[in-house]
Amino acid sequence: MNNRTWLITGVSSGFGYELTRQLLEKGDNVIGTVRDKSKVKDLMERHPETFTCEILDVTDVPAIHQLVDHSFGKFGRIDVIVSNAGYGLFGAAEELTDEQVNHILATNLTGSIQLIRSALPHLRNQGGGRMIQLSSYGGQVAFPGNSMYHATKFGIEGFCESVAQEVAPFNIGITIVEPGGARTEFRYESARVANLMPEYEGNPAHGFLSMLDASNGLAPGDPVRMAARIIESVDKEPAPLRMMLGSQALTNTISRLEARIADYERQTELAASTDFPAGE
Template identity: 85%
Template sequence: MESNRTWMITGVSSGFGYEMTKQLLEKGDKVIGTVRDLVKVADLIEKYPDTFTCKILDVTDVPAIRKLVDSSFEQFGRIDVVVSNAGYGLFGAAEELSDAQVDHIIATNLTGSIQLIRSALPHLRSQGGGRIIQLSTYGGQVAFPGNSMYHVTKFGIEGFCESIAQEVAPFNIGVTLVEPGGARTEFRYGSAQVANLMPEYEGNPAHGFLTMLDASNGLAPGDPVRMATRIIESVDIEQAPLRMVLGSQALSITISTLKKRLADFETQTALAASTDFPAGE
């Protein structure tokens, strides 16, 4: 196992970002973390002054992303792992969402992640390799009502990462999509944003998320500490896993969904062939 790696992680003030950062610092690795509020990581800044570098970053600010990535690689010489973690959830029926909410979640979860990775690629390539970890969700494979724009960002970043994984493999750069299920993090019980709900959707499946966000109905099964540990361990896997599902419930639902999708495709053999030119033409 390689020791003393240097990591860049966005969104380290809570959730997986905070747990990963804490564990990495405890084992002696260096972390360049980004937050929007330094107060939330004051404990780590104080405890690890030599190995934790924390920067203010709004991932919707593309020039700021590029400046931070470039300066960090220049300062540290090598960054082994880039973790695109910053993001949030937005809940509500598509009709209930404002234009500003739609634009902001795309800018944060999708465009911000894309631009972070694009900014890091030249540096990873020139240093001879590295690892990119993109936090997604099993909602990057499975869609639920009331989550349309969140799914847009996660389905989108999964397609991006699956494509670039093939582009950068010759440069010894591995790409991993992490697909956690429900976890007891601030994402679900603190930072989740909810649309201006319309009475027309009361009792509609689109509002099923209200039950999920209410901790009194039972907490999510996923342990963010264990999940963070598995994410960190994945970097030691020589052939980078493209997708890694965390949580037994998430894996079960993902497999069931993909089986149904495949079965539907398999009924379309004749339909698909009917649109081809006849053989020989």
């Protein structure tokens, strides 16, 4: 088929960079957003005709609307929107500042919601398209010391699952990508950590410190392979609602979901006890 045009947020590192690199090498067009163009200078130099680099802070909602409108106006059609920009914030809930809480919500949750909302009328008018939301298996499984990250990922998954049903009649597909641990800057360089309190030493909330230490073993996920599977998903019809990437992540998620279902099944009598009796 003809080469596609993609709009991807947060392409300076991690999955965003790897997606962009692979797409450009196969001849697709990419509009990629960054906060610092110097981080993608190599892509700009190698692909001056097919890579458009734009500055965007996804916490700036008017800037999101402006970028999306400008991009569709310039290219006429954008086939795939990838909401990728985001970061991890570690620490017990009590250790986080109000500013840290507000910023991760604005970046990971509100920014993703507004990107999708901005793109919808354009995708509808062009007769369809695909949206990919980068989540995490942390959108299904929660661990201590990562409460606000989980809040954003559980939240964006609920938003996307609802919107996917709203826009399916317009030939717009939404896929939620749930990667497990991968060898990207997300875990080993860009992760943000709260000011840790001595009261939580030895607490499960600080278990993440071992995970962030590469000397304890690297994450199993290969970002190159993961990016390739994400790109391939665009050819699948209908769009898969969720894609779990990583065998460890899949095993942990299934285990947690099975435990959750078992807990609900034990509540059958409790749930029924709150209904009006039959016939009333």
